[in-house]
Amino acid sequence: MENIIVRGGRQLNGTVRVEGAKNAVLPVIAASIIASEGKSIIHEVPALADVHTINQVLTHMNAEVDYQGNTVVVDATQPLLTEAPFEYVRKMRASVLVLGPLLARYGHAKVALPGGCAIGSRPIDLHLKGFEAMGAEVHVGNGFVEVSTRDRLKGAKIYLDMPSVGATENIMMAAALAKGKTIIENAAKEPEIVDLANYLNKMGAKVVGAGTETIKIEGVDKLQGVEHTIIPDRIEAGTFMVAAAITGGNVLIENAEIEHIRALVSKIEEMGVKVIEEKNGIRVIGPRRLKSTDIKTLPHPGFPTDMQSQMMALMLQASGTGVITETVFENRFMHVEEFRRMNAKLKIEGRSVIVEGPVNLQGAEVAATDLRAGAALILAGLVAEGRTRVTSLHHIDRGYVDITEKFANLGADIERVIQGETTIITEVQQVEVQ
Ligand SMILES: CC(=O)N[C@H]1[C@@H](OP(=O)(O)OP(=O)(O)OC[C@H]2O[C@@H](n3ccc(=O)[nH]c3=O)[C@H](O)[C@@H]2O)O[C@H](CO)[C@@H](O)[C@@H]1O
Ligand SMILES: C=C(OP(=O)(O)O)C(=O)O
Numbered sequence: 001m002e003n004i005i006v007r008g009g010r011q012l013n014g015t016v017r018v019e020g021a022k023n024a025v026l027p028v029i030a031a032s033i034i035a036s037e038g039k040s041i042i043h044e045v046p047a048l049a050d051v052h053t054i055n056q057v058l059t060h061m062n063a064e065v066d067y068q069g070n071t072v073v074v075d076a077t078q079p080l081l082t083e084a085p086f087e088y089v090r091k092m093r094a095s096v097l098v099l100g101p102l103l104a105r106y107g108h109a110k111v112a113l114p115g116g117c118a119i120g121s122r123p124i125d126l127h128l129k130g131f132e133a134m135g136a137e138v139h140v141g142n143g144f145v146e147v148s149t150r151d152r153l154k155g156a157k158i159y160l161d162m163p164s165v166g167a168t169e170n171i172m173m174a175a176a177l178a179k180g181k182t183i184i185e186n187a188a189k190e191p192e193i194v195d196l197a198n199y200l201n202k203m204g205a206k207v208v209g210a211g212t213e214t215i216k217i218e219g220v221d222k223l224q225g226v227e228h229t230i231i232p233d234r235i236e237a238g239t240f241m242v243a244a245a246i247t248g249g250n251v252l253i254e255n256a257e258i259e260h261i262r263a264l265v266s267k268i269e270e271m272g273v274k275v276i277e278e279k280n281g282i283r284v285i286g287p288r289r290l291k292s293t294d295i296k297t298l299p300h301p302g303f304p305t306d307m308q309s310q311m312m313a314l315m316l317q318a319s320g321t322g323v324i325t326e327t328v329f330e331n332r333f334m335h336v337e338e339f340r341r342m343n344a345k346l347k348i349e350g351r352s353v354i355v356e357g358p359v360n361l362q363g364a365e366v367a368a369t370d371l372r373a374g375a376a377l378i379l380a381g382l383v384a385e386g387r388t389r390v391t392s393l394h395h396i397d398r399g400y401v402d403i404t405e406k407f408a409n410l411g412a413d414i415e416r417v418i419q420g421e422t423t424i425i426t427e428v429q430q431v432e433v434q
Helices: 022-034 049-060 093-106 125-133 165-175 191-203 234-246 258-270 305-315 335-341 371-383 393-399 403-409 427-433
Strands: 002-007 013-017 035-037 039-043 064-068 071-075 108-112 137-141 144-148 157-159 181-185 206-208 214-218 227-229 250-254 274-278 281-285 318-325 346-349 352-357 365-367 387-391 413-418
Touching: 002 371, 002 393, 002 403, 013 403, 022 035, 022 039, 022 049, 022 071, 022 093, 022 165, 022 191, 022 234, 049 064, 049 071, 049 093, 049 393, 093 108, 093 125, 093 144, 093 165, 125 137, 125 144, 125 157, 125 165, 165 181, 165 191, 165 214, 191 206, 191 227, 234 250, 234 258, 234 281, 234 305, 234 371, 258 274, 258 281, 258 305, 305 318, 305 335, 305 352, 305 371, 335 346, 335 365, 335 371, 371 387, 371 393, 371 403, 371 413, 387 393, 403 413
Parallel strands: 013 250, 039 227, 157 181, 365 387
Antiparallel strands: 002 387, 002 413, 039 071, 064 071, 108 144, 137 144, 181 214, 206 214, 250 281, 274 281, 318 352, 346 352
C-alpha cells in the first residue's frame, strides 16, 4: 500500500506548472468518438488515472487510442462497440460521457449505471431527460442504462432543473449530430463546457452560447477529427494557490487562468492573501496571519465545490469563525472527520461546517475520502506539527499528476512511500497501482 508522508513547517516558494484540466479532457476525449473521419489529436493531456480509464473505455469500444507525452490521438473511424461495462464506470463516473457521443453517431449506447459515490448519490436523470426530449428511448435495468433511437435524434428545447456539468456536456454532444436545433436552458457555465464547445465547433459542430445559461446547437451531418489543446486545470491551480497561502509562501502558478477562478481569488484575497496576475500565471503570496471568511459552493461562476475541502484546510489556519456551506453535493463533508483527527475544531450543521480557527494542527494518520479531500489533507499536513500520513492515494491519483514531486519542488517535506519505504513513482507504476 502506498502513502504520502508530509512533515509540516516548511514555507512553499518557487514555481509550479499546472496540467491540462481533468474535467475538460474527459469530455473532450469522449467527444472524439463522434468523429467518423480523421484523427483527433488532443494536447496538454494530464497523466491521470482518470485519463487512462477513459482511454481504456474507448479502446474497449474498438477506437484506436495512442497516448504519448501529453498528447492523445484517437482514431474512431472504424465501427465502434456501443457499450461501456461496469469495470470502467466503477473507477470513474465520467465514463457516462460516452452516452451522448455514441447515441449521436450510432443511435445506441449502453453504459453501466454509475451508482452513488463518496460525495453524494449523483444521479444521471437530467442526462436521460435530455436524450428523451431528443427522441431517444431510455431503458434502465440489470445495472445498465441503455439509450437508443431508430431515427436520427431530433433537436429539442431542454430545461435542466439544475445546471449539471455532465448533463450539459452529454446533451451538447448528442445534439451535435441531431436533426435541427437543440436549446439547453439553465445550462452549466463552467470553463470546461466552453472548452468542449470549442472542440466540437472545430470538429464541425454548430454550438453557440457555451459559458452562458442558454446553449444552442444546430445539428450537422458529421464531425471530423481535429487538433485541440486542453485548458489549464483550475482546481489543480487553486490547490497550489491554497498551498502558498497556508504556508505563508510565495508561489508562481504557471499556466493558471485567473478568469476561471475569480471566486476563489476573491475569497483568498478577503483572507489576506496577495494574488498577482503575471504574464505566465498567477503569483500567490501568503500573509503572516490569515483572516477567516464564509464560503458557499455554487455552480460556476460561484465558488467551486471541488475547492471546498482545500479551503477548509486554509480556514483552519485563519483567525475567527468561518462557515462553509456545500450546496452542490449532499455528502461532501467526509473529510471533516479526517481533519478532526488532526485536531481541527469543526462542527457540522446541516449543509454547513463551522470552522473555528486558528488551530494547531497535529500530524496524524488520515485517509483521502475523495480526490480533493486527499489534496486538502496534504495541505493541512504542510502546516501540521509532526508527521501526517495520507492513505487511499488512488483517489488523489485520479486528479493530480505528480502531486508529491510538485510539492517537494516547492520546498515541502513530503514523500510517497510503499510499505514504509521511499519510492519514486513513475507514471506507468501509478497506472498499475490504481
Ligand atoms: C468529470 C467532471 O467534470 N466532474 C465535475 C462535474 O461532475 P458532474 O458532471 O457529475 O456534476 P454535476 O454538475 O452533474 O452535478 C451537480 C449536482 O447535480 C446533481 N445531478 C446531476 C446530474 C443529474 O442528472 N441529476 C442530478 O441530480 C448531482 O447529484 C449534483 O448534486 O461537475 C461537478 C460540479 O461542479 C464537479 O464537482 C466535478 O468535478
Ligand atoms: C468530484 C470530482 O470529480 P468526478 O466528477 O470525476 O468524481 C472532482 O474533480 O473533484
